[in-house]
Amino acid sequence: MSKNKQDLQEVVEQAIAEQKVPHVKFKKTAPQNVDVAKLTKASKETRQERWGKGLTFLAIILIGILIIAIIGFVGMHGLATFTSDKVNIGHFLFSSEWNPSAGSSHVGAGAMIVTSFAVTLLAALIATPFAIAVALFMTEFELGKRSSLLQSVMELLVGIPSVVYGFLGLTVVVPAIRTIFGGTGFGILAATLILFVMVLPTITSLTVDAFKAVPKELRKSSAALGATRWQTIYHVVLRAARSRILTAIIFGMARAFGEALAVQMVIGNAVLMPANLVSPSATLTSQLTSQMGNTVMGTLPNNALWSLALLLLAMSLFFNFLVRLIGKRS
Amino acid sequence: MRKNNLGSLLTLILFVPLLLVGCSKDQAKITVVGASSVQPLVEQAGNDYHLAHLSSNIVVQGGGSGTGLSQVQAGAVEIGTADVFAETQPGINARKLVDHQIAVVGIVPIANKDVGVSNLSAKNLMRIFTGKITNWRQVGGKNLPIIVINRSRGSGTRTIFEDLILQGKEAINSQEQDSNGTVKKIVSSTPGTISYISFPYANDSHIQKLSINQVKPVNHNILTNKWPLWAYEHMYTKGKPSKSTAAFIDYVLSEKVQKNLVPKTGYLSIHEMKVSRDSKNKITKIGDPHEQK
Numbered sequence: 001m002s003k004n005k006q007d008l009q010e011v012v013e014q015a016i017a018e019q020k021v022p023h024v025k026f027k028k029t030a031p032q033n034v035d036v037a038k039l040t041k042a043s044k045e046t047r048q049e050r051w052g053k054g055l056t057f058l059a060i061i062l063i064g065i066l067i068i069a070i071i072g073f074v075g076m077h078g079l080a081t082f083t084s085d086k087v088n089i090g091h092f093l094f095s096s097e098w099n100p101s102a103g104s105s106h107v108g109a110g111a112m113i114v115t116s117f118a119v120t121l122l123a124a125l126i127a128t129p130f131a132i133a134v135a136l137f138m139t140e141f142e143l144g145k146r147s148s149l150l151q152s153v154m155e156l157l158v159g160i161p162s163v164v165y166g167f168l169g170l171t172v173v174v175p176a177i178r179t180i181f182g183g184t185g186f187g188i189l190a191a192t193l194i195l196f197v198m199v200l201p202t203i204t205s206l207t208v209d210a211f212k213a214v215p216k217e218l219r220k221s222s223a224a225l226g227a228t229r230w231q232t233i234y235h236v237v238l239r240a241a242r243s244r245i246l247t248a249i250i251f252g253m254a255r256a257f258g259e260a261l262a263v264q265m266v267i268g269n270a271v272l273m274p275a276n277l278v279s280p281s282a283t284l285t286s287q288l289t290s291q292m293g294n295t296v297m298g299t300l301p302n303n304a305l306w307s308l309a310l311l312l313l314a315m316s317l318f319f320n321f322l323v324r325l326i327g328k329r330s
Numbered sequence: 331m332r333k334n335n336l337g338s339l340l341t342l343i344l345f346v347p348l349l350l351v352g353c354s355k356d357q358a359k360i361t362v363v364g365a366s367s368v369q370p371l372v373e374q375a376g377n378d379y380h381l382a383h384l385s386s387n388i389v390v391q392g393g394g395s396g397t398g399l400s401q402v403q404a405g406a407v408e409i410g411t412a413d414v415f416a417e418t419q420p421g422i423n424a425r426k427l428v429d430h431q432i433a434v435v436g437i438v439p440i441a442n443k444d445v446g447v448s449n450l451s452a453k454n455l456m457r458i459f460t461g462k463i464t465n466w467r468q469v470g471g472k473n474l475p476i477i478v479i480n481r482s483r484g485s486g487t488r489t490i491f492e493d494l495i496l497q498g499k500e501a502i503n504s505q506e507q508d509s510n511g512t513v514k515k516i517v518s519s520t521p522g523t524i525s526y527i528s529f530p531y532a533n534d535s536h537i538q539k540l541s542i543n544q545v546k547p548v549n550h551n552i553l554t555n556k557w558p559l560w561a562y563e564h565m566y567t568k569g570k571p572s573k574s575t576a577a578f579i580d581y582v583l584s585e586k587v588q589k590n591l592v593p594k595t596g597y598l599s600i601h602e603m604k605v606s607r608d609s610k611n612k613i614t615k616i617g618d619p620h621e622q623k
Contacts, residue, residue, distance in 0.1 A: 101483065
């Protein structure tokens, strides 16, 4: 640092002595008074940039700490079931006997895992054709006012709080299922229908983006070859957007898997292996939310719930991983 | 130049939390966390107390009895509310906590309007919830399968109900619902359902309240334990409460709150009770035994 300054001082002095840079005249004073220290100081712009960099780094560090803390905390409590309460992991994953307050041999999440996957897959399965149809309509057929109206309707659906969906399910869907299929109406079918409406906008808007990302040239070339609009859509647009559509479906599934409140209101919350689509059952999230407040921190019932949370966290990481994998492949 | 950069970063990291801490001036802040069943009462009392003592700051949160007890045990909050005795909860050291009972709430079995039954014996009620009786016909009602809707495992209301009605027997694995409101909604709309809710929620005509052993579920039957299904609302503090916390608890127990706010929100005043119950459900009469005859 100081060597640099010395060098600079020398250069300046030499320049002044030789008068090679006649325009350098500081305050009309004698040229030998040039303050090299001031010249080498950081300018205002540099300082600004440093501040900005610092703040950005700070934000990244904080978020990093937060993520590590969340994973660490959930992991610590979730694994306590297996380390300190000595629950067998196989038993936890495959048994469906759930009554943690009765001891460590009653901590089986099997029924909840099956139900969670069932509602998620079914909801995605029903929602996807609708989402693709709506997205096709919005991008390929209607490019005017109606399309933007649809867009805002979809955005509206996202904004509705999940408790409203749950209440609608409780007052409309459950009684309807009861009259049509019998039973109590609570169960996987009701949850699937509610989740269908909730994930539809997510999948749709991402599918719209997928179709918009297909280059116009492809459509034009297809038309130039004499293909009809439908042939273009089926053979060109859908193919080109395939991996992005898959990503959209997985995002929708991630949302369905993590949804708690609305599902809790219509699924019936009986921790039983679902016998059919209209028998009361329970998902991971519905058990987690309905029981967390009633357990005492650090006891087996509480740790068992944290294990469910850990399972959910692992699933959402898995969904993320899947999205990245598909993104890379395309 | 890198060194300088790091330095400003360090100052930021050090100063931001300091600033945040400096902002929250602590002026007799009392945090109440726990049972959602008592939340409306404490919230209203907290508001009134704040208006009378402007320097006070009372924050009321739900979260459930288990949360309330573990938070107050950990010293994270000043008051933890619960509708179960701390002694009955594993993982809670009740000797470190001080119990302040602030009100009593009744619990009533309810059924769908169309089951054709308005009274059940305690024994039949037990048989229904343990799955021995599965049709309303067996208890003098319509030919309709019984659908049991239980409360979430570990909830205060369920604990009381199972202690007093099931007497140690295991309830059948059935639907579970978390809140009084949802239970009421389901029972009123689903044929053949039975469940139980707190008195404050059982105030409309869409559901059938059930008498037990011909005793009607009304408040004055609770005072003498003629109606046995009732629970205390507890406020737990860790050790002796601080001065400001004690002042708030005294306010909740004062005539003004117990005479007006407590009945208005559907509870019973703790002062009116003619019996008391301990954590093992042993009933003792309050006051002079000669007067009780």
